[in-house]
Amino acid sequence: MCGIVGFAANDDIRKKLLSSLRKLEYRGYDSSGMSLKIREGTLNIKTAGRIDLLEEKLNSLYLCDDVKTGIAHTRWATHGKPTQSNAHPHTSFDGKIQVVHNGIIENADEIKQMLSAEGIKFVSETDTEAIAHLFAKHYKGSFVEAMLKIRPLLAGSYALAILAKDKPDSIFAVCRKSPLILARGENQNILASDISAVGNEAQLFTVLGDDEMAVITKEDISVFTRDGKKKQAVFIPVPEESTDITKNGFDTFMRKEIDEQGGRVRETLQEGIKNGEIDVNFSGLPVDFLKNIRKVHIAACGSAYHAGIAAKYLVESIAKTECEAVFASELRYKDTHFNENDLMLLISQSGETADTLAALRKAKENNVKTLSIVNNTLSTMERESDFVFRTKAGAEIAVATTKAFSCQLAAVYLLSLSLAKAKGMLTKEDEAGAVDTLNKLPVYINSLIQKENEIKTLSKRLSLASSVFFIGRLLDFAAAEEGALKLKEISYIFADSFPAGELKHGTISLIAEGTPVVAIATQEKIFEKTLSNIKEVKARGAFVIAICFEKDAHRLSFCDKVITLPDTPDILSVSLSVVPLQLLSYHTALLLGNDIDKPRNLAKSVTVE
Ligand code: F6R
Numbered sequence: 368m369c370g371i372v373g374f375a376a377n378d379d380i381r382k383k384l385l386s387s388l389r390k391l392e393y394r395g396y397d398s399s400g401m402s403l404k405i406r407e408g409t410l411n412i413k414t415a416g417r418i419d420l421l422e423e424k425l426n427s428l429y430l431c432d433d434v435k436t437g438i439a440h441t442r443w444a445t446h447g448k449p450t451q452s453n454a455h456p457h458t459s460f461d462g463k464i465q466v467v468h469n470g471i472i473e474n475a476d477e478i479k480q481m482l483s484a485e486g487i488k489f490v491s492e493t494d495t496e497a498i499a500h501l502f503a504k505h506y507k508g509s510f511v512e513a514m515l516k517i518r519p520l521l522a523g524s525y526a527l528a529i530l531a532k533d534k535p536d537s538i539f540a541v542c543r544k545s546p547l548i549l550a551r552g553e554n555q556n557i558l559a560s561d562i563s564a565v566g567n568e569a570q571l572f573t574v575l576g577d578d579e580m581a582v583i584t585k586e587d588i589s590v591f592t593r594d595g596k597k598k599q600a601v602f603i604p605v606p607e608e609s610t611d612i613t614k615n616g617f618d619t620f621m622r623k624e625i626d627e628q629g630g631r632v633r634e635t636l637q638e639g640i641k642n643g644e645i646d647v648n649f650s651g652l653p654v655d656f657l658k659n660i661r662k663v664h665i666a667a668c669g670s671a672y673h674a675g676i677a678a679k680y681l682v683e684s685i686a687k688t689e690c691e692a693v694f695a696s697e698l699r700y701k702d703t704h705f706n707e708n709d710l711m712l713l714i715s716q717s718g719e720t721a722d723t724l725a726a727l728r729k730a731k732e733n734n735v736k737t738l739s740i741v742n743n744t745l746s747t748m749e750r751e752s753d754f755v756f757r758t759k760a761g762a763e764i765a766v767a768t769t770k771a772f773s774c775q776l777a778a779v780y781l782l783s784l785s786l787a788k789a790k791g792m793l794t795k796e797d798e799a800g801a802v803d804t805l806n807k808l809p810v811y812i813n814s815l816i817q818k819e820n821e822i823k824t825l826s827k828r829l830s831l832a833s834s835v836f837f838i839g840r841l842l843d844f845a846a847a848e849e850g851a852l853k854l855k856e857i858s859y860i861f862a863d864s865f866p867a868g869e870l871k872h873g874t875i876s877l878i879a880e881g882t883p884v885v886a887i888a889t890q891e892k893i894f895e896k897t898l899s900n901i902k903e904v905k906a907r908g909a910f911v912i913a914i915c916f917e918k919d920a921h922r923l924s925f926c927d928k929v930i931t932l933p934d935t936p937d938i939l940s941v942s943l944s945v946v947p948l949q950l951l952s953y954h955t956a957l958l959l960g961n962d963i964d965k966p967r968n969l970a971k972s973v974t975v976e
Pocket of ligand 1: 852
């Protein structure tokens with residue numbers, strides 16, 4: 368993981384590199400660095416910690432000339448601790464090559480051994496340093512020729528930006544299984560891990576294909592096929608949403624993104640509701656195929672997997688179709704029995720998550736049709752899937768997902784209803800009812816955000832806890848999982864989630880006087896069962912925060928706090944219960960003084976296994 372960026376321009380690029388790096392911090396932010404072409408050669412500046420420290424270092428240096436060519440990197444450590452020496456760029460043994468890298472070289476140890484035997488000294492613990500030395504060894508003035516020689520020696524994934532001493536105005540770029548875009552701006556050409564990092568600097572961009580190569584100068588971008596032949600790349604306009612990413616008056620991106628949820632969910636739902644009917648175009652997925660689906664396999668990671676759990680319950684209950692949700696990191700290695708009438712559903716905000724991509728590729732190898740629910744436009748997942756549904760969450764910057772998760776849920780409702788409709792299991796009345804409720808969902812989400820002050824009062828209690836438990840049955844379990852993950856990732860408080868009936872099979876021994884338990888109880892058909900489980904923890908001294916529909920609040924009045932949701936058919940409950948859960952985690956983390964948008968050890972886009 369990590370973000371890379373490079374500029375070849377007519378004017379000074381230092382501020383541009385810093386600003387783009389900040390936009391790439393979602394890919395990792397434990398250390399950073401840049402390599403700048405200056406009159407005397409190349410200047411490398413690196414630091415552990417946040418980009419502010421890199422900026423301080425950069426500002427402390429006096430340079431007589433403008434810097435017009437350079438590359439930069441923000442890191443999420445995979446090989447070696449986040450120290451200054453492990454920060455990129457990495458320099459070759461002869462000092463002539465600088466490399467920034469996103470990805471993982473799986474055979475780095477082998478390469479290290481080989482190069483060390485030749486007398487080359489390694490100064491970092493990273494896999495990237497091996498590339499710098501290997502490239503320098505084979506580079507005789509032609510990037511493409513050197514790359515063709517070293518490519519067979521590199522196993523793993525990489526997006527690389529390389530500076531060579533003998534080509535002061537050029538940046539070399541190549542990628543394999545790690546994203547890289549090339550962009551044209553006014554008097555400048557650019558490369559980056561993601562268009563949103565440089566959207567304000569460019570008008571046109573293209574995505575570099577696997578094993579393709581490019582040489583970037585301020586005048587031109589030359590693209591080469593995997594065989595080293597020059598090719599005409601097609602550049603398209605930069606999407607408008609990539610050009611302006613601000614907090615819009617909020618203190619954090621996460622809080623802003625929570626606020627945007629209603630509108631973004633509305634836009635996502637509008638993709639699939641036409642003239643009062645469920646009418647979704649999953650980029651051409653034939654209705655006949657939907658009709659004959661035997662089983663839906665779902666693979667996703669983290670919060671997207673929680674949307675997958677909700678999808679499983681919905682596909683089973685609305686479309687009466689077998690469905691299994693599996694962590695993508697497990698699915699890629701487990702024995703799965705696919706059938707040609709199965710559908711593999713991938714859910715991913717970024718469309719770049721390595722494990723989810725591997726699950727997609729596994730399904731394709733097994734001739735199973737793949738459908739991806741993605742948010743990032745032009746992602747690898749989108750390119751490789753047979754069919755796609757794009758959510759309308761827009762750019763999500765906070766590492767902890769909120770609006771993208773809510774939009775994934777919206778997509779999942781549309782898919783379950785489409786499946787039910789194709790299979791003839793949705794009556795006209797049920798369809799009209801579903802459309803009516805889906806249309807109200809954004810308003811309900813907004814009404815829950817209005818409860819912020821009420822929810823905030825609970826955060827003090829949670830901030831003092833050493834552990835918090837989340838329970839719920841069926842769809843409420845999906846919400847419980849998401850609630851626990853949100854709390855863990857931004858507040859650093861231990862949290863765990865369980866189907867409410869499971870707690871008494873062991874974990875209830877952890878419930879003591881005052882232990883916070885967040886209990887979600889919206890599913891009517893098992894409400895009484897959940898109620899009993901809540902009473903069990905209450906009897907053991909738990910401080911219970913219950914989340915339920917308004918109509919059921921009186922049944923939970925024995926709890927310490929009841930947060931009510933607007934009454935809705937309970938199949939939509941996750942979209943509602945998740946909002947107070949997000950706000951609860953947000954205010955708890957805020958009280959604890961944590962960095963909300965960039966929690967420790969995390970990165971937004973997990974492009975490594
Ligand atoms: C948690 C969170 C992560 C992601 C997970 C998958 O707040 O954001 O758990 O959901 O890393 O990422 P995507 O959706 O990009 O595949």
